Amino acid sequence: MIAELGLAALWLAAMLALLQLLLALGIGGRPSAAGARPLALVQAALTLLAFAALIVLFLRTDLSVTLVAANSHSAKPWLYKFAGAWGNHEGSMLLWVTVLALSGALLALFERRVAEKMLVASLGAQAALGLGFYAFLLLASNPFARLDPAPAEGRGLNPLLQDPGLAFHPPTLYLGYVGLSVAFSLAVGAMLTRQVDAPLARAMRPWVLGSWIFLTLGITAGSYWAYYELGWGGWWFWDPVENASLMPWLAATALLHSVNVLAARGGLRSWTMMLAVVAFSMSMVGTFLVRSGILTSVHAFAVDPQRGTFILVLLALYVGAALALFAARAATIREGAPFDPVSREGALVVNNLLLSVILGIVFVGTLYPIVAEALSGEKLSVGPPYFNAVAGPLALLLAALLVVGPLLRWRRDKRPLAKWVLPSVLTAATVLVITFVFVPGMGILSRLGLAFGIALVPASIVPLLGRSLRRTPLATWGMVIAHLGVGVALIGMASESAFTREKLAVAQPGDKLSVGPWLVELAGIAPVAGPNWTAIEAHLRASRGSGAETLRPQARVFTSPLTETSEAAIHTAWNGQLYAVIGKQRDDGWQLRLWWKPFVTLIWLGGMLIALGGLVALVGRLWRERRRGREAEE
Amino acid sequence: MRRALRFVPLALLLAFVGFVAWRLANPADTAIRSRLEGKPVPAFTLPPAVPGRAALSSADLATGQPRLLNIFASWCVPCIAEAPVLGDLKRRGVAIDGIAIRDKPEDVAAFLARNGDPYQRIGADMQSSVQMALGSAGVPESFVIDGRGIIRYQHVGPIMPQDVSTVLAELEKAK
Amino acid sequence: MKLLAALSLLIAAPALADSSLPPAQWADRQLPDARQEAEAKALMEQLRCLVCQGQSIADSDAELAGDMRHLVRSRIAAGERPGEVRRWLVERYGNWVSYQPPVEPVTWPLWLAPLVLLGLGAWLARARLKRRRQR
Numbered sequence: 026m027i028a029e030l031g032l033a034a035l036w037l038a039a040m041l042a043l044l045q046l047l048l049a050l051g052i053g054g055r056p057s058a059a060g061a062r063p064l065a066l067v068q069a070a071l072t073l074l075a076f077a078a079l080i081v082l083f084l085r086t087d088l089s090v091t092l093v094a095a096n097s098h099s100a101k102p103w104l105y106k107f108a109g110a111w112g113n114h115e116g117s118m119l120l121w122v123t124v125l126a127l128s129g130a131l132l133a134l135f136e137r138r139v140a141e142k143m144l145v146a147s148l149g150a151q152a153a154l155g156l157g158f159y160a161f162l163l164l165a166s167n168p169f170a171r172l173d174p175a176p177a178e179g180r181g182l183n184p185l186l187q188d189p190g191l192a193f194h195p196p197t198l199y200l201g202y203v204g205l206s207v208a209f210s211l212a213v214g215a216m217l218t219r220q221v222d223a224p225l226a227r228a229m230r231p232w233v234l235g236s237w238i239f240l241t242l243g244i245t246a247g248s249y250w251a252y253y254e255l256g257w258g259g260w261w262f263w264d265p266v267e268n269a270s271l272m273p274w275l276a277a278t279a280l281l282h283s284v285n286v287l288a289a290r291g292g293l294r295s296w297t298m299m300l301a302v303v304a305f306s307m308s309m310v311g312t313f314l315v316r317s318g319i320l321t322s323v324h325a326f327a328v329d330p331q332r333g334t335f336i337l338v339l340l341a342l343y344v345g346a347a348l349a350l351f352a353a354r355a356a357t358i359r360e361g362a363p364f365d366p367v368s369r370e371g372a373l374v375v376n377n378l379l380l381s382v383i384l385g386i387v388f389v390g391t392l393y394p395i396v397a398e399a400l401s402g403e404k405l406s407v408g409p410p411y412f413n414a415v416a417g418p419l420a421l422l423l424a425a426l427l428v429v430g431p432l433l434r435w436r437r438d439k440r441p442l443a444k445w446v447l448p449s450v451l452t453a454a455t456v457l458v459i460t461f462v463f464v465p466g467m468g469i470l471s472r473l474g475l476a477f478g479i480a481l482v483p484a485s486i487v488p489l490l491g492r493s494l495r496r497t498p499l500a501t502w503g504m505v506i507a508h509l510g511v512g513v514a515l516i517g518m519a520s521e522s523a524f525t526r527e528k529l530a531v532a533q534p535g536d537k538l539s540v541g542p543w544l545v546e547l548a549g550i551a552p553v554a555g556p557n558w559t560a561i562e563a564h565l566r567a568s569r570g571s572g573a574e575t576l577r578p579q580a581r582v583f584t585s586p587l588t589e590t591s592e593a594a595i596h597t598a599w600n601g602q603l604y605a606v607i608g609k610q611r612d613d614g615w616q617l618r619l620w621w622k623p624f625v626t627l628i629w630l631g632g633m634l635i636a637l638g639g640l641v642a643l644v645g646r647l648w649r650e651r652r653r654g655r656e657a658e659e
Numbered sequence: 660m661r662r663a664l665r666f667v668p669l670a671l672l673l674a675f676v677g678f679v680a681w682r683l684a685n686p687a688d689t690a691i692r693s694r695l696e697g698k699p700v701p702a703f704t705l706p707p708a709v710p711g712r713a714a715l716s717s718a719d720l721a722t723g724q725p726r727l728l729n730i731f732a733s734w735c736v737p738c739i740a741e742a743p744v745l746g747d748l749k750r751r752g753v754a755i756d757g758i759a760i761r762d763k764p765e766d767v768a769a770f771l772a773r774n775g776d777p778y779q780r781i782g783a784d785m786q787s788s789v790q791m792a793l794g795s796a797g798v799p800e801s802f803v804i805d806g807r808g809i810i811r812y813q814h815v816g817p818i819m820p821q822d823v824s825t826v827l828a829e830l831e832k833a834k
Numbered sequence: 835m836k837l838l839a840a841l842s843l844l845i846a847a848p849a850l851a852d853s854s855l856p857p858a859q860w861a862d863r864q865l866p867d868a869r870q871e872a873e874a875k876a877l878m879e880q881l882r883c884l885v886c887q888g889q890s891i892a893d894s895d896a897e898l899a900g901d902m903r904h905l906v907r908s909r910i911a912a913g914e915r916p917g918e919v920r921r922w923l924v925e926r927y928g929n930w931v932s933y934q935p936p937v938e939p940v941t942w943p944l945w946l947a948p949l950v951l952l953g954l955g956a957w958l959a960r961a962r963l964k965r966r967r968q969r
Contacts, residue, residue, distance in 0.1 A: 257893040264888055299668065306672075319682055321689075322888045330683050337683070341676045348669040355665040366963040374962060378955040385951040393935075393944050396678065398687055401940045406882050408890070408933030415948045527875070529864050591895075608895075611856045618862075691884055694928050734853045761853035761897065786858040787901035794926035796884040797898070 028090050028169040031078030035119075035169075038071035038126060039159035042152040049149020056145040062133040065148055068155070069130035076110075076123040079168055083110040089175035092116065092168050096181035100557075108192030109181060114316065114332065115168035117195055121312075122158045124203040128232070129155065132207055137654075138224045139211075147207075147214030154206055157339040165335050184558065184583045185590060190250035198243035198270060202308035204236030205277060208284075209305035212298045213347055216354045221294045226287035227650070229301065231643060233284055237277040238639040244270050245632030256591040256606050258620045260521070260628060263412040265320040268391045269311030272384055276304035279380040282373050290435055292361035292370050296377060298351060306344040307384075313337055319395060365437040372430035379423045383416050390415075417470045424477040424515060427508055428484040445487050453480035467523045474519030481512025499645020507638025514631025520601075520624035533614040541621030542569040543603055545576075550607075550615060558583045560592070563607040563615065567596065578607040601625060690815040693794025693802075700728075700808050701792040705782025708759040708767045715756055715782030721808030725833035727753050727826070728802040729778070730790055732760045733770035735798040741817035742774035748823065749777040753830060757781040760790055760798055801826070805833035852897055860907035861900030867911070874907045877916040880933045881906070881923065890933060 045064040047053050054060055082090050083106050086099045096113045097106055111120045129151040136144055162168070185191075208229050215225045247270065252260040261267065280300040286293045314320055317333020364370040390407045398404050428449045432442055456476040460467055467475075485508040489497060526541035537546045548564040560581040567574045576594035583590065596603040601623035608616030695701075700717045707714040720726055729745060731738040749755055757778040759767045767781065784790055793802065793810075803812040803826065812829040814822065865871040878892040883899040891899040891906075902923075909919050923931050935941045 255893070256895075259893055262889075262893075303668075310675075313679075317679075317683060319679060330686070334680070334683055337676060337679060341672070344672055345669065345676075348672055352665045352669055356662065371963055374959050378959045382948065382951045382955050386948050389944065389947045389951075392675075393941075395682060395687070397940055397944075399678070399682060403940065404691070404928060404930035405935055405941065406930050406933050407935050407944065408880070408882070410880050410934035411944070419948075527864070529862050531863060608862065609857065616857070616862045691927060691930060694926055732853060761855045761901075763854065766854065785855060786904055787898055788905065791902065791905060791923075791926065796927065 027078050027081055028087070028171065031075040031082075032163075032167070032169040034071045034075040034078065035159065035163060038068045038075065038122075039156065039163060041068040041071065042126075042155040042159060045152035046149050046156060049145050049152065056142070056149075058133070058141045058144050058148075061145050061148045065126075065129045065133035065151075068152075069126040072119075072123045072126040076119055079116060079119055080107060080110045082169075083107065086179060088177075088179055089171055089173070091170045091172040094172050094176050094179050096179070098179040098181050101181075101187065104189075105187045105192060109186070111195055111199075112186055112192070114329070115162070115166045117199070118158065118162050118166050119168050120196060120199050121203055122155060122162060124199055125151070125155050125158065125206055128204060128207045129210075132210075132232075136228055138650075139215075139228050140218065140220055140224075143211075143214045143218045143220045143225070145214075146217045147210045150210035150213040150217075151206065154210065154343060157342065161332075161335050161339065165332060183586060184581075184588055185254075188250070188254065190246060190254070194243060194247050194250060197239050197246060201236045201238075201240030201243055201277075202273060202305075202312070204232055204239060205273060205305040205308050207232040208236070208280065208301045209343075209347065212301035213350060216298060216350050216358075219354070219357060221287075221298060221358045223288050223291050226284045226297065229297075230281075230284050230288055231647060233277060233281050233301075233304075234639055234643040234646070237274070237281055238636045238643065240270070240274045240277060241632060241636040241639065244274060245629050245636070248632070249629045253593055253595060256593050257618075258525070258527075258604050258622065260625070263390070263409050265322045265391050266315050268387050269314050272387055273304055273307040273311060275380050275384040275387070276300060276307050279377040279384075280304050282376055282380075286370055286373050287361070290362055290364070290370060292364060293374070293377075294358045294361055295355055296374075298358065300377070302344065302347045302351060303384075306340070306347075309336070309340045309344065313340055314391070320391070362436065364435070367433065367439070368437050369430070369433040369435050372426065372433050376423065376426060376430060379419055379426070383419050383423075386416050386419070387412065413470065417474075421470070421473050421477055424474075424481060424511065427481060427511065431485075431488045431504060431508065445490075449480040449484035449487070452483055453477055456480070464523065471519045471523035474515050475523070478512045478515030478517075478519055481515065482509065485509040485512060499648065500642045503638045503640070503642025503645060505638070506641055507635045510631045510634025510636075510638055512631070513627050513634055514629075517624050517627030517629075517631055521622050521628065524623045525625075526621045528617075528619040530617050530619075531611055531614040532617045536614070538617065538619060540603075540619040541623075543567050543619075543621055544569065545603075545605070545619055547615070547617065553579070555581075561607065561610070561615075563605070563617070565594065565605055567603055567605075574603070576603065576605045578605045580607050580609070597626060691796040692815060693796075693810070693813050695794045695810050696813060698810060700802075700804055700810055701789075703782075703789045703792060705758065705784055705789060708757070708762060708781040708783040709764050709771070713780040715758065715780040717808065719780055720756065720804045721806065722754075723806040724754065725803060725805050725811070725830045727755045727830065728793075728804055729755055729757045730760060730793070730795050730798055730800045730802075731757055732798050733762050733766040735760075737817040738770075738799045739774055740819070741799050742777075744818045744820060744823060745777040746775045747820075748818070748826065751827070753827075754779055758784050758789055760784050760787055803829045803833050857897070857900040858904035860904040860911075862903075863907075865907055865911050870910050871907075873916050874910045877910070877919060878903055878906055881920070882931050882933055884927065884931065 041064050045061055048060050049056055082093050083097055084103060086093060086097055088094045092113060092115055097109045110116045129148060133148055211225060211229045215221045248260045283293050283297040283300050287297045313333060313336045316336060318328030318330055390411055393407050394405055429442060429446050432445050453476040456479050460472050460475065485505050489505055528538050528540035530538055532538060532547045534547050534549050537544055545565055545567045548566050550561060550563050553560050553562045558581045560579040562577050562579045565576040567576060574596045576596055578594035579592040581590045581592055591606055594605045601621060602625050604620040604622060606618040608618060700720050702717045704716040705714055720728060745755060755777045759781055799817050801814045801818055802810050805811050811833040814826060818826055865874060879890050881891045881902065883889045883891050883894040883896055885896050885898050886894050891902045906919055910916065920932055929936055935944055937945060
């Protein structure tokens with residue numbers, strides 16, 4: 026019953042999307058916001074209903090539904106039943122259209138700044154996006170398909186999937202990817218109605234900010250999850266699936282900065298439109314790459330080339346149409362106000378240039394193996410050595426730009442900025458000298474990363490100097506916090522890369538190992554058991570100077586399905602993390618892996634600061650809009 | 660020139676879509692093949708995998724007649740499926756040698772007793788070192804080696820009945 | 835997306851079981867000489883695991899990865915240069931086994947791409963900035 030209800034809701038939503046598109050095209054009535062709005066709202070309500078239906082089916086473990094039977098189990102904790110709804114291809118696609126429809130509804134409800142024609146065109150574009158994905162769901166990935174006869178138990182009790190990080194990582198990323206669809210639709214609507222101007226940018230900005238915040242959080246959370254789950258202390262591997270999430274983020278970061286220029290000064294119109302199209306395109310490219318099986322990855326979805334082909338067709342249609350529209354309209358997009366090279370606009374042009382080049386490098390590097398194989402017949406691999414060597418210096422350039430960029434005035438800045446820039450430059454120079462003296466063997470990228478990261482701390486705060494802090498707009502505070510986050514993350518990355526100490530050994534109870542400043546004693550090994558697993562647990566006592574910490578890493582064996590996992594034990598101190606993993610037993614003892622990673626938590630703390638900065642800026646902008654709206658009414 | 664530039668993104672998209680569509684329709688072979696085809700077998704000497712059976716060294720592979728070198732293990736599930744096919748090849752007169760990867764003698768003996776023994780010699784490769792020297796990336800794999808000890812053909816995965824004719828043809832070519 | 839690491843770990847758990855022999859001597863132990871260990875580690879992080887879905891041998895639990903680590907460490911302990919060890923492996927498995935792409939005609943576009951992109955971007959940016967000043 027509920028499954029059929031969900032399916033019916035989905036069909037209805039698809040039909041409404043079709044109507045919304047037809048209305049925007051002027052078929053069946055005059056295009057009007059008053060007409061489009063209810064369509065968008067009801068469509069969103071229907072998809073939400075369908076998604077709720079799926080959740081209920083999972084929570085009840087209704088095994089007569091194929092998806093539930095394949096991916097769930099009656100003995101799963103309710104949290105993972107809930108998260109299991111989107112932990113599979115069909116469910117995640119349903120989540121995708123739900124967010125798509127909800128975004129469209131929010132756009133329809135709250136957007137009052139842009140011209141009505143443009144809003145209707147954008148809602149039409151959003152409906153067109155929805156239609157493709159509804160078709161995909163209803164024709165090729167039905168989440169509500171029935172299984173007859175229903176099995177006695179579900180297949181999905183994989184313990185590796187029962188992890189809070191894993192449960193909430195996809196929705197965060199999806200909110201990011203699909204949120205960018207609104208920026209895409211607004212750009213398409215603006216290009217269609219030739220309204221590429223500041224009001225458009227002000228309408229687009231909250232959507233870009235919101236999506237970007239979620240993407241930042243999603244990537245940060247994913248990195249931390251991989252770090253503690255995979256058991257080797259790595260936090261980024263330039264893996265194709267990771268790159269698939271990084272590319273939309275890079276485009277969204279460039280778009281974020283570009284849309285600010287358009288909103289404030291009316292400049293960078295073409296670039297903003299192009300970036301808005303590229304950002305959502307990267308979301309689609311990413312979705313395609315991870316589901317089609319065309320790239321090998323440790324994170325790859327269960328692969329289905331047929332589904333991959335469907336997404337490719339959607340990608341070709343949507344992005345092709347948008348890029349064709351861009352090419353057609355590019356000549357008629359009016360130029361904004363002129364600006365000097367040395368100005369905030371100029372700095373943002375360079376910023377976007379660098380971000381786009383990094384995006385291009387990640388794209389090329391990710392796809393090169395399959396291109397090279399097609400052309401030469403030989404397999405090759407492109408991994409961290411390439412990406413770090415090529416993207417690293419560019420990222421450092423960006424960090425250096427951050428020292429002076431935010432200080433520049435709009436349009437033209439001929440002031441001497443030396444005194445504002447000097448503290449940061451001196452900080453960087455000092456760090457460089459100190460590291461040369463005390464850590465001569467440090468890699469050049471880590472050294473510069475550490476120097477620039479630390480220099481970014483004063484550099485982020487400088488824009489606040491000389492201002493009344495209470496009257497500084499929240500958006501400026503947001504910028505300060507986000508840029509500070511960049512510096513903090515850089516410090517973490519450089520520190521982890523240069524100062525990590527590793528100890529691999531085969532140890533017996535009673536053995537003591539030293540790693541970094543820590544002395545770690547293997548006090549004992551004991552078997553332990555949990556609800557559906559048994560494990561060998563090591564009792565480690567770690568101390569440096571005074572006090573002792575206890576770490577209990579485990580090597581677990583789950584009974585059904587039969588799986589071995591390794592649960593790392595992590596002790597977080599103020600200046601780093603001690604990371605311990607217990608491995609297999611050998612004739613002469615137990616395999617032990619220990620890492621001391623100074624300041625590694627700054628990586629994810631920095632990521633969260635960046636997201637927080639975005640949130641502060643978003644709140645500031647929305648608040649200001651509401652105040653302006655109220656003042657206009659008075 | 661500037662005007663033409665605005666079509667570049669669209670052109671890039673079409674190139675990407677075209678290439679990817681082609682690749683989806685013509686998937687690449689995912690096996691990691693050895694690059695030593697056409698090169699001599701690297702020199703090695705391995706102890707016997709089962710006590711009492713003849714050991715294997717690279718010199719034993721250059722006998723003047725083509726031979727089949729089979730990389731296997733008792734813990735390798737597809738090797739069980741391959742065993743009868745190897746038996747069939749042996750009956751057709753193919754000389755087969757084996758290298759057992761990371762195996763205890765008693766496990767190899769048990770495997771041979773259960774699944775048949777087509778091997779003339781079996782070497783024990785406890786740390787996959789000869790496997791790596793040959794450029795083999797997993798078990799089971801088989802190499803056709805000609806009379807002068809040159810590797811002529813690599814078969815990745817178990818030899819299934821439908822592969823027998825290919826293997827025999829390669830052995831014929833290696834004469 | 836990372837959620838599927840799990841799914842794939844399940845799939846990637848090979849159709850083949852693991853052997854019953856313990857790991858090789860240098861698979862999970864560090865070389866006593868710190869400098870050699872650092873060289874070995876740097877190399878291992880760049881070598882691709884042959885039986886995994888996209889991991890370096892430094893990050894993998896697979897047995898063959900352990901044997902490859904043993905090979906790398908023993909050879910470096912015996913005095914070989916990391917470049918020679920890498921070359922030996924590439925001779926056998928091709929460039930696929932090294933995460934650092936070679937500089938050969940087949941990869942020139944890869945190494946030139948950053949320069950081309952930078953150049954193109956700089957040209958576009960300069961065009962935009964120059965037009966401004968001329969107004």
